[in-house]
Amino acid sequence: MGQPLKRVLSLPGPESTGDLARQLVNALPAKPRGWVILLQGELGSGKSTLARAMLRSLGHEGSVPSPTYTLVEPYEFPEFSVYHIDLYRIADPEELEFLGWSDLSEGLRLIEWPERIPGLNELGDIVVRLSYDGSGRAAELAGLSDRGALLVAGLPA
Ligand SMILES: Nc1ncnc2c1ncn2[C@@H]1O[C@H](COP(=O)(O)OP(=O)(O)OP(=O)(O)O)[C@@H](O)[C@H]1O
Ligand SMILES: [Mg+2]
Numbered sequence: 001m002g003q004p005l006k007r008v009l010s011l012p013g014p015e016s017t018g019d020l021a022r023q024l025v026n027a028l029p030a031k032p033r034g035w036v037i038l039l040q041g042e043l044g045s046g047k048s049t050l051a052r053a054m055l056r057s058l059g060h061e062g063s064v065p066s067p068t069y070t071l072v073e074p075y076e077f078p079e080f081s082v083y084h085i086d087l088y089r090i091a092d093p094e095e096l097e098f099l100g101w102s103d104l105s106e107g108l109r110l111i112e113w114p115e116r117i118p119g120l121n122e123l124g125d126i127v128v129r130l131s132y133d134g135s136g137r138a139a140e141l142a143g144l145s146d147r148g149a150l151l152v153a154g155l156p157a
Contacts (some may be wrong), residue, residue, distance in 0.1 A: 005142070005143060005149055005152055005153050006140055006141065006142045006152075007140070007141040007142075007152055007155060008138065008139070008140050008141075009138065009139045009140075009141070010133065010136065010138055011046070011130075011133075011136055011137040011138060011139055012134075012135075012136035013135075013136055014046070014049055016136070017046050017049045017050050017053060017137065017139075018049075018053040018056075020050065020053075020128075020139060021050050021051075021052075021053030021054040021056075021057055022053070022057045023155055023156060024037070024054060024126075024151075024155075025054055025057040025058055026057075027151045027154060027155055028108070028151070030079075031079050031080045032080060032082075032108040033080050033106055033107065033108065034105060034106065034107075034108075035108045035109070035125050035126075036108075036109045036111065036123050036124045036125050036126075037054075037108070037109070037110050037111070037124070037125065037126045037127075037128065038111050038114040038120065038121070038124045038126070038127040038128070038144070039051060039110060039111060039112045039113075039114070039128050039130070040113075040114065040115060040127060040128065040129045040130065041128075041129055041130030041131055041137075042131070042132070045130035045131060045132060045137060046130045046137045047112040047113075047128075047130060048064075048066055048086075048112065050110075050128065050130070051064070051084050051110040051112065052064040054082075054110060055075055055082060055084065058075075058077060058082065059077065060075050060077075060082075064084070066086065067084050067085060067086040067112070068086050068088060068089065069089070071085065071086060071087070071089065071090070071099055072084070072085050072099055072100075072104065073085075074107075080106075080107060080108060081106065081107035081108070082107055082108045082109075082110065083104045083107045083108070083109045083110070084110050084112075085104070085109055085110065085111045085112065086111075086112040086113060087111065087112065087113040087114060087116040087117055088112065088113040088116065090113075090116045090117065093117050093118070096117065111124075114127075121144055122144075124144040124145070124148070125143070125144055125145045125147060125148030125151070126141060126142070126143055126144060126148040126151060126152060127141070127142050127144055128140075128141050129141075129142075141155070
């Protein structure tokens with residue numbers, strides 16, 4: 001585990017959540033296979049907004065439906081896959097197997113409500129904790145793996 005470095009950012013409007021998404025995409029490897037980004041924060045704090053903006057920044061041009069009911073929405077890029085995952089409705093970790101969870105590990109996983117599954121932190125590279133801050137949001141970023149900690153430390157100030 002690297003240094004427990006944290007970054008705190010103010011996100012006054014959805015467009016600043018989009019800026020953060022672009023920074024994260026720019027900092028990830030060109031083929032972010034196997035990376036896991038945990039998106040925490042209460043209902044409406046902007047987790048899907050961040051995931052959607054990351055997908056757009058990666059070059060996805062179509063719609064980005066919420067995975068609230070499907071649990072996983074896959075996106076195929078020429079050289080890697082992205083899985084947008086929402087665990088809000090998961091009651092039991094065993095349900096993950098019905099999702100084909102073990103097949104998702106090759107892609108970049110963007111996971112909303114990771115706290116629904118105990119132990120998911122150990123799998124993560126980066127956690128983004130979003131919270132309400134006036135009419136905007138605040139984000140706290142931390143690395144969970146060595147490579148995640150390096151990425152967070154290298155984000156623009
Ligand atoms: N930085 C921001 N400032 C103000 N509003 C924002 C910001 N980021 C996102 N929002 C708005 O918050 C609302 C909810 O966003 P979003 O659906 O992304 O939340 P969520 O965390 O995914 O919620 P859920 O837990 O239901 O999945 C949207 O209307 C979005 O435009
Ligand atoms: Mg959401």
